[in-house]
Amino acid sequence: MTTLLGWLAGLGLVAGLVMGFGVAPREVTQGNVQRIMYLHVPAVWVAYLAFTVGSAASIAYLAGRRAGADRLAHAACEVGTVFLGVNIATGAIWGKPTWGTWWTWDARLTSVAVVFVMFLAYLLLRGAIEDRERGARYGAVLSIVAALNIPLVHFSVYWWRTLHQPPSLLKPGSSTMPRVILTALLVNFAAQALLGAYFVARRARLLAAEEEALA
Amino acid sequence: MVAVPLIRVVGLVRVFGAQRVLDGVDLDVGAGEAVALLGPNGAGKTTLLKIVATLLRPTRGTATVGGHDCVRQAEAARALLGVVAHGAHVYEDLTARENLVFWLRMGGHAADRDALAGALADVDLERHADARVRTFSAGMRRRLALARLTLTQPRVLLLDEPFAGLDQRARKWLEGRLETFKAGGGAVLMATHSFGRELGVADRLAILTGGRMALDTPRAGLDPQDVQRLYVAHTEEVS
Amino acid sequence: MTYARRALAVAWKDLVVERRSKETLNALLFFSLALLFVFQFALGPDRERLAAVLPGLLWLAFILSGVLGLGRAFLVERENDCWEALLLTPGDKSAIYLGKLAGSLVLMAVVETLVLALFVLFFNVDLGPALPGLALVIGLGTVGIAAVGTLFAAMTAQVRARELLFPVLLLPVLVPVLLGTVKATEALLLREPLAAVAHWLKLLVAADVIYLAIGLLTFDFILEG
Numbered sequence: 001m002t003t004l005l006g007w008l009a010g011l012g013l014v015a016g017l018v019m020g021f022g023v024a025p026r027e028v029t030q031g032n033v034q035r036i037m038y039l040h041v042p043a044v045w046v047a048y049l050a051f052t053v054g055s056a057a058s059i060a061y062l063a064g065r066r067a068g069a070d071r072l073a074h075a076a077c078e079v080g081t082v083f084l085g086v087n088i089a090t091g092a093i094w095g096k097p098t099w100g101t102w103w104t105w106d107a108r109l110t111s112v113a114v115v116f117v118m119f120l121a122y123l124l125l126r127g128a129i130e131d132r133e134r135g136a137r138y139g140a141v142l143s144i145v146a147a148l149n150i151p152l153v154h155f156s157v158y159w160w161r162t163l164h165q166p167p168s169l170l171k172p173g174s175s176t177m178p179r180v181i182l183t184a185l186l187v188n189f190a191a192q193a194l195l196g197a198y199f200v201a202r203r204a205r206l207l208a209a210e211e212e213a214l215a
Numbered sequence: 216m217v218a219v220p221l222i223r224v225v226g227l228v229r230v231f232g233a234q235r236v237l238d239g240v241d242l243d244v245g246a247g248e249a250v251a252l253l254g255p256n257g258a259g260k261t262t263l264l265k266i267v268a269t270l271l272r273p274t275r276g277t278a279t280v281g282g283h284d285c286v287r288q289a290e291a292a293r294a295l296l297g298v299v300a301h302g303a304h305v306y307e308d309l310t311a312r313e314n315l316v317f318w319l320r321m322g323g324h325a326a327d328r329d330a331l332a333g334a335l336a337d338v339d340l341e342r343h344a345d346a347r348v349r350t351f352s353a354g355m356r357r358r359l360a361l362a363r364l365t366l367t368q369p370r371v372l373l374l375d376e377p378f379a380g381l382d383q384r385a386r387k388w389l390e391g392r393l394e395t396f397k398a399g400g401g402a403v404l405m406a407t408h409s410f411g412r413e414l415g416v417a418d419r420l421a422i423l424t425g426g427r428m429a430l431d432t433p434r435a436g437l438d439p440q441d442v443q444r445l446y447v448a449h450t451e452e453v454s
Numbered sequence: 455m456t457y458a459r460r461a462l463a464v465a466w467k468d469l470v471v472e473r474r475s476k477e478t479l480n481a482l483l484f485f486s487l488a489l490l491f492v493f494q495f496a497l498g499p500d501r502e503r504l505a506a507v508l509p510g511l512l513w514l515a516f517i518l519s520g521v522l523g524l525g526r527a528f529l530v531e532r533e534n535d536c537w538e539a540l541l542l543t544p545g546d547k548s549a550i551y552l553g554k555l556a557g558s559l560v561l562m563a564v565v566e567t568l569v570l571a572l573f574v575l576f577f578n579v580d581l582g583p584a585l586p587g588l589a590l591v592i593g594l595g596t597v598g599i600a601a602v603g604t605l606f607a608a609m610t611a612q613v614r615a616r617e618l619l620f621p622v623l624l625l626p627v628l629v630p631v632l633l634g635t636v637k638a639t640e641a642l643l644l645r646e647p648l649a650a651v652a653h654w655l656k657l658l659v660a661a662d663v664i665y666l667a668i669g670l671l672t673f674d675f676i677l678e679g
Contacts, residue, residue: 062675117626124622128613130232133272138609141672142623145602148668149627152661156630159653160637214233270538293542302535308471320463321543323456347474 002205005198012191016042019184036094042189043087044112046196048150050080051119053200055147058140067211068204070136074126075203077143079196081119088116107161111154118146118153132211219282220245221295221371221402222267226276229262236262238426239276242404244371249393249403251417251434253410253442255450258423260406261301261375267404268298268373280371297369299377303356304363307349311340311359314348318363334362338388353380361389372396374405378413390416410442422449457549464553469560471530478526479561482519486569489515490576504577509639513632515569516562516592517599517625523561524603525620527554528611537611541677551604551673558600566592584642591642591651594658595635601665602627608676634658 020038027034054076061069091109092102103109122142129135177185222244229237237259244250254260265271267278269289277284283291305314312331319326335341338358348356357380364372372393378386393403393416407413414420414434420442422430429449437445472478493511497504504511531537540550570592573579581588606623610616635658638651648655 062672114626114629121619121623121626125609125613125619128615128619134612137675137678138613141605141609141668141675144672145605145627145665145668148664149630152630152657152664156633156657159657160633214230265538268538268542270541290544294544296542298539298542300535300538302538304534304536304539306467306471306530306534306536308474308530309467313467313470317463317467318539318543321460321540323460323544 002198002201005194005201009191009194009198012187012194016184016188016191019187024181024184025178030098033094033097036090038184038188040087040090040094041185042192043083043090045189046192047080047083047087049193050076050083050196050200051115051143051147051150054080055143058143061136062140067132067136068208070140071204071207072200073140073143074136074207075200077119077122077139078203079199081116081123082199083192083196084112084116084119088112105161107154107158110161111157114153114157115146115150118149119143122146219279221281222404223279224263224267224276225278227263227266227273227278228275229259229266229271230274236426237266237273240423240426240428242421242428242431244402244404246400246402247397248419249397249405249417250419250421251414252404252406252421252423253408253446254406254423254429258450259426260423263423264298264300264373264375264404264406268296269293295370296373297364297367297371298373299357299360299364300375303353303360305348305351305356305359308347310345310347311335311351311362312344314359315363315366319366322367324367330366334365337365338362339384354382354385357381358385361392365392370401372401372403372405374403376407377405378407378409386413410439410446412439414439414442420445422446424450457546460543460545460549461553461556464550465556465560468530468554468557472557472561478523479564482523482561482565483568485522486515486519486565486572489518490569490572494576501578508573508577508579509636509643512570512573512639513595513636515573516566516595516635517628517632519565519569520562520596520599520603521621521624523565524558524600524607524624525610525617527558527604527607532611547674547677548670550677551608551669554608555600555604555669558604559596562596562600566596579643581643584645587642587648587651588639590648591635591638591655591658594655594662595631597662598631598658598665599628601662601669605665605669605673605676608673630657630661634661 016038020035024035024038026032054073057069057073057076060066061073088109091112095104096102122139125142126135126139129138220243222242224240224242227237227240228235240259240263242250242263252260252263262271266273267280267285269280269285269292272286277286279285280292281295283289283295285292304318306317309317312335315331315334316326319331332341332344335344338361340355340358340362343351343355348359351359357377361377377389381389390413397403397416403416405417417434420430420432420434420437421428422445430445432445434442493514494504497507528537531540541547543550574581603624606620606627610620610623613619634654638654638658641651641654642648
């Protein structure tokens with residue numbers, strides 16, 4: 001099952017790359033560097049999807065105490081953090097040649113950065129707790145706090161940047177998106193989601209193997 | 216018809232990281248019975264007590280108190296338990312009386328002035344009732360913890376080294392209380408390092424070594440030297 | 455009702471212990487004073503510059519003292535070996551969370567009042583009509599900080615590297631509260647009416663409700679052995 005997922009993810013990535021670098025049109029002002037968007041944008045969607053799965057699995061764990069739920073939660077949050085890291089990194093790489101700066105405190109980047117740090121803290125917490133069962137419980141509570149905090153972060157940061165201030169000029173993407181670009185984004189999203197699911201499955205397996213070895 | 220023992224432990228396994236602290240332990244303690252748990256440091260005595268006290272979850276196996284599973288029916292189990300651990304559970308900056316009031320309120324009991332005074336007098340602490348626990352010796356703190364038990368009236372007592380740090384008079388008092396407690400149908404499981412007179416209150420001895428129950432035998436007819444010999448015999452085996 | 459009584463018992467116990475030991479309060483007050491000096495020296499004597507960043511500085515002082523103070527919330531349980539004993543008490547453990555929270559709020563209120571007074575003195579701030587609105591914002595913000603802080607303090611109490619882990623967990627989560635309170639404070643100090651910051655107030659209330667709800671619902675899982 002996992003292997004199949006891996007193959008599908010591989011195929012999806014190829015399809016995504018083809019769409020992003022071949023099929024999608026070359027952007028007029030930015031040039032080819034804009035194509036990094038096909039990596040950058042789906043990554044944050046996958047990350048948030050992963051966090052949702054992670055916190056749902058956390059709730060399931062607290063309710064039923066099944067170790068499998070915790071492994072899923074742990075793996076999902078971990079993979080989500082990685083994808084968010086990819087999003088931030090690709091954003092910086094995109095930003096430097098395009099707008100002249102690696103980083104800016106606009107609404108989107110800031111909220112993503114805060115969410116990233118929150119889930120990094122989750123990984124830190126789990127790393128600091130040796131007892132698997134306690135780590136599962138504490139991690140579950142933290143991931144629920146972090147997940148429910150995401151909308152609060154987004155709203156507060158957005159208001160912080162936009163109210164009484166001109167809207168940020170650095171928002172990537174435009175409001176009306178040509179069909180081919182949207183398709184390319186969706187293909188890449190599907191590909192990355194498959195890849196994410198593959199990583200989560202492998203990671204959860206690894207966690208199970210670790211527990212087996214100890215018990 | 217055999218009544219379910221007040222404490223029942225079946226196939227208890229507890230793993231910490233890579234270490235198997237308890238490796239399949241069985242133990243029963245019936246009403247009116249006191250079992251002394253002996254064993255070298257690291258044998259798992261405290262871990263066993265903690266699991267029965269609902270403070271830790273076992274990796275495998277079950278523990279029940281009064282028929283209630285310690286994991287799934289923890290609240291019901293706790294209602295029957297009285298626990299005195301190493302730490303005596305007292306707040307240093309509160310007075311003896313304030314500590315009792317706090318723990319009684321937390322337990323949902325009424326903090327009756329007279330009952331409090333009586334309990335403190337029982338453990339010979341009434342002169343120190345309004346002194347901060349910070350000034351107490353280890354023995355006095357232990358006595359305060361025991362005074363709390365007098366007020367909460369549990370059915371099962373879990374004691375970790377209850378006689379440590381007590382003077383002769385306090386020891387006699389504790390032995391008497393435990394006998395009364397047993398006579399009233401309570402069960403006692405106590406971890407101890409001493410083979411002296413205190414074992415007199417125990418009906419059975421259980422020797423725990425390397426996470427396993429090496430010996431479970433009635434104490435009647437054994438004097439301290441016998442106990443010593445048995446202890447050495449069963450703990451040497453595994454070392 | 456036993457629930458309320460247990461929560462009150464915990465709050466009472468914490469306040470009595472604090473009043474007698476005075477450890478936390480004294481430390482926090484001196485810390486705030488030290489912060490004030492640091493701010494002054496880091497930002498220089500330029501009055502205008504200070505006035506511009508004043509809301510941020512105020513909340514920096516509040517949050518940093520909060521991190522210090524809340525990080526110690528369960529220290530008394532740890533030092534006195536009472537953690538397990540609390541776990542053994544019957545009934546809903548969230549009463550303990552509420553009691554701890556109440557105690558922390560009292561402590562933070564004392565510290566914040568004094569810090570605010572120091573700010574008014576040292577930086578020559580004229581609060582005037584802004585005070586009631588400010589009190590509301592400070593109240594809402596503090597509840598949010600304490601609600602998450604108490605929960606995380608319980609979590610990190612039994613973990614390695616707790617002094618480091620606690621602020622790392624708390625600060626990112628508190629970003630919305632920090633933004634809301636600073637922006638609202640800024641507006642109020644500029645004599646804007648409370649209605650102008652209504653959206654921030656709503657955000658703070660929402661945050662408080664969410665954090666309190668999670669705290670009450672999940673504290674049991676944290677306290678458990």
